[in-house]
Amino acid sequence: MTAPAPAPAQPGLAAQLGRFVAVGGFSACVDLTVYLSLFTLGLWVHGAKAIGFIVGTTTAYLLNRRFTFASDGGPARFAGFLLLYGTTFAINVGMNGLMLTVLPELPFRMTVAFVIAQGTATIINFVMLRTVVFRR
Numbered sequence: 001m002t003a004p005a006p007a008p009a010q011p012g013l014a015a016q017l018g019r020f021v022a023v024g025g026f027s028a029c030v031d032l033t034v035y036l037s038l039f040t041l042g043l044w045v046h047g048a049k050a051i052g053f054i055v056g057t058t059t060a061y062l063l064n065r066r067f068t069f070a071s072d073g074g075p076a077r078f079a080g081f082l083l084l085y086g087t088t089f090a091i092n093v094g095m096n097g098l099m100l101t102v103l104p105e106l107p108f109r110m111t112v113a114f115v116i117a118q119g120t121a122t123i124i125n126f127v128m129l130r131t132v133v134f135r136r
Helices: 013-039 044-070 075-102 110-134
Strands: none
Touching: 013 075, 013 110, 044 075, 044 110, 075 110
């Protein structure tokens, strides 16, 4: 009988940060595309933002689990992910709504609000994913 293979070594901080930014950029594009597409099709702005966030977040989780943090993503990690992203979901959608309220009417107002909300959530996510959800 052979012993189970050891878990792959987790990348260092610089590698994780670089991968997190690449995955996050891609996932943010997925989120923004879904958000603006659904809004353009007539969905309520906050509903469109929520669905975009969920699709982008699912993309981010799957890619970060595999490529950024080299994790097996067991049930406890997934539960931590759900708790973290539930929290950042509220922060992201709330910040987007706040920015839509305070930003002046600009041609790219929705995109600017999205970027501010996404940036806020991204900082929280990296710190919490690295130190809580995917720590070894």
